[in-house]
Amino acid sequence: MTIVLGDNQYGKSETHVVRVTRNGATHEVKDLNVSVALAGDFGDTHLTGDNSKVVPTDTQKNTVFAFAREPIGEIEDFGIRLARHFVNEFASVYRARVSIQECAWERISAEGKPHDHAFVRAGSEQRLASVTCTDDGTWVVGGIGDLVVLKSTGSEFHGFVKDRFTTLPETHDRILATSVVARWRYAGTDVDWRQSHAEIRRLLLETFATRHSLSLQQTLYAMSEAVLEARREVAEIRMTMPNKHHFVVDLTPFGMANDNEVFYASDRPYGLIEGTVTRDDAPEPGLAW
Amino acid sequence: MTIVLGDNQYGKSETHVVRVTRNGATHEVKDLNVSVALAGDFGDTHLTGDNSKVVPTDTQKNTVFAFAREPIGEIEDFGIRLARHFVNEFASVYRARVSIQECAWERISAEGKPHDHAFVRAGSEQRLASVTCTDDGTWVVGGIGDLVVLKSTGSEFHGFVKDRFTTLPETHDRILATSVVARWRYAGTDVDWRQSHAEIRRLLLETFATRHSLSLQQTLYAMSEAVLEARREVAEIRMTMPNKHHFVVDLTPFGMANDNEVFYASDRPYGLIEGTVTRDDAPEPGLAW
Amino acid sequence: MTIVLGDNQYGKSETHVVRVTRNGATHEVKDLNVSVALAGDFGDTHLTGDNSKVVPTDTQKNTVFAFAREPIGEIEDFGIRLARHFVNEFASVYRARVSIQECAWERISAEGKPHDHAFVRAGSEQRLASVTCTDDGTWVVGGIGDLVVLKSTGSEFHGFVKDRFTTLPETHDRILATSVVARWRYAGTDVDWRQSHAEIRRLLLETFATRHSLSLQQTLYAMSEAVLEARREVAEIRMTMPNKHHFVVDLTPFGMANDNEVFYASDRPYGLIEGTVTRDDAPEPGLAW
């Protein structure tokens, strides 16, 4: 019996960089949380503590800051430049993955117009990108996180399996609420990232809003399908949708009806629906995920 | 030596109620997190476990749900109705305080118009209200929480005390970022709560944006002053503003200048600036806080 | 009408300092999270941005680290030294408050004995101290945070007020679970802090365990009373005890009895019980809280 090192990676996580760009008096702010993970020829440091092939995570952090000195542009492009750098620069690095969360800031409106250099955080929603590079390829995964949505009707759930542990009543009208995490694999890198992200976000929201739902799975599939049908640049989409339960409160003990008006929003437990939707002619995922 | 019971209160915290109101096909959603705290003649339960004057916290929760059966209106009014109920209904309750956090939902835009019944969470910002009632009075404190703002310039900090532990350089240009929690005491209850809240929020944001800052304290005071000057219904305002430090990254080791462009956003430690601003003719705070 | 600055304070929060002390090969680790808040003659910075009386929060952080260069000892003493420094050193500082959270580390046991320099975190429980100094006095508040306890029996709740919103059944056997935050004001500073803290912790736990409970209020009072009776150095104790509800799951739909065996642990809402217990001959609290 021999003990062997299997898959491994390491890197600096959550370097929080804020980049201010000045166009005269008008400033732009980009707020990124950048994580790097490197895989490659790192057996020695595991087995003997020989670090001669190790790029310190501190250096990775410095590199993120130094690269932010140049205009960042879209996070997908910033991720590509960073990931490519680690692969090109260091013989020991076989694969570099750069994952970025971007928080949006909106201009404060003052005296009737958007302010030059004052901003307010635009919610908890995040734009996501994960870029993987090797000598042989570049894979880009876009995404959106913490997109919290709710429908107050237009959602049913019935016709399900019943067994001896089933107590859930069938319903033809319920609240459907979830916090969407969607990640999509791009078929290539020749993409208008900003427009693509904006359109995918719009499609996800519109489909959630307008499609009648018989199950959260159906909603997940419909949202994914809408993206794949409209956006040829997307090869595959993976979604995670917790079912954030809203229970109709029983007010009958107080002599009151409750016709889907008063709900208790529960934290735990919650349903968790996860699914992948792709197209049959999509390129192979390779190392994208 | 005798051991004595001092101040005490109890209640149900964080009842998360979501209320859907239907105007035909158009729905409204209110998303409230309600906490109740009662003080009064509760010595017996502490000293002997005699609960004959105790209104169970479970009943308080039920009451929140039952009261949500009627139209909620503004959270300040909902808080008044609830707090007044506990004081009026139960001889043992001397003082009831109802604290409410409201999360905003925006309509999803679908096919070019706001959707009837589908919503997206509008950020982490919260509208706050805390209502205190006794037989003798009603006190309303409005507020806003988690209002995260940033100025990329227009902020200085210099001229401060130096001692042997001072290493901070003076600066004439820095990022100023904070997560505002503002709470204001209303002078009375005859207030258009919705409009007042909206205007106070606007004043806070505009003042943050437009006033040049020589210290976060100055900014806090200016924001408070703007509210008190413009809104006669406000007697006092209390603000908490963590100084969320953004440090200029030293890029000189890499042969790069960094003219306030690349910042590291630090989590801890952080400055914490707290202040109260009032007017000299304000009514006494009584039991408001 | 004149607008006036009221109570205000500022300081550096959550400086996380870890101090290693070497006694030969045997190391001690102290892990402290230190927050400083200063009040005094700070009107100018609020009104005009004149910072000539402001001790920067960055300097406060440096001071915490510099003071950690000397042996820290007990956190109450460390807090006294720091708070006294700010009051003595700076004419503008009227009142300094230093709040400290200490996380405990236990030695890892290796080869049958406690290791010299390797440690494992001993739970989420925290030792707390808050020290307030002015020219005229020193006030020390000790405490314990996140002490999570549970009794699987020996707790009842009945005989409470019933009204039209009451649905809670009376119970003569329930789980009682809470996360204790206890803070106690010392009558003076001539105290063996370590021993006092250990004994108070023991008294709180033993009383929680051994006293039959008719309400969480009664338990809170009994725990406080036990401390005040046994520890003459404590003048007053304030406790916050969320009632972390454990509901008996109704298994009758599955043809099963559930004699207080299977519980659902709920997150929200929760009861929140808060109380102060003191002695009639206690010195005045002054600026302790």
Added chain:
Amino acid sequence: MTIVLGDNQYGKSETHVVRVTRNGATHEVKDLNVSVALAGDFGDTHLTGDNSKVVPTDTQKNTVFAFAREPIGEIEDFGIRLARHFVNEFASVYRARVSIQECAWERISAEGKPHDHAFVRAGSEQRLASVTCTDDGTWVVGGIGDLVVLKSTGSEFHGFVKDRFTTLPETHDRILATSVVARWRYAGTDVDWRQSHAEIRRLLLETFATRHSLSLQQTLYAMSEAVLEARREVAEIRMTMPNKHHFVVDLTPFGMANDNEVFYASDRPYGLIEGTVTRDDAPEPGLAW
């Protein structure tokens, strides 16, 4: 181009069940957070909203509670019973995965002996199990989460790659601190789970403590190797170890030396070291992960 449903699963997450077992006056408490994920023949609900093959997540929750009616035993066994149930009972379920986090409670010591029915939470550390069942097999992954450890010496880091972005000095003495998440795949199911978990925990801690470290990777490998060498029932181990940086504070501006005594504990960014270690004769992982 055809759009196709790929991998998908759904289930109830974070059912928090507390089970009390009475042996006369002596109670045992088990505190479990149980998540279920089912995969199988669920295309219909995605494509058409036909739920006739869907086992509602509400039923899954009920099942967890109902199964907790019988003695739970070790979480690995409880997970096997639950996962097997879902596969056996429902034709549409191809694969069931049950993931469990167990929080430990220790008896409160009262009057010199462990109390019968009063407990205090034993830290944030968690025992983990993840069980996967199909008609063809059962895979058990054990684990430990949030095991926070620190060495105040016996750790070096030098000899690493230098490039133009490297500023990290080499060090021959540093603090090494991490929050271990370790998960190990068992080769079979005929295991004394309790003893195995206890021994693996001991091996992880002892190896962390006693092995001199030249890199966190080396420490990760050594800890894994120690487990695989001593525990034949373990086929593979996967570890995630964030490098929780403790920086030596520069006290020279204050005329003080700092010989690895005063450290600043940083939250972000952090290194993240991940690795898998296995044995060459290990059975295939199948669906374990």
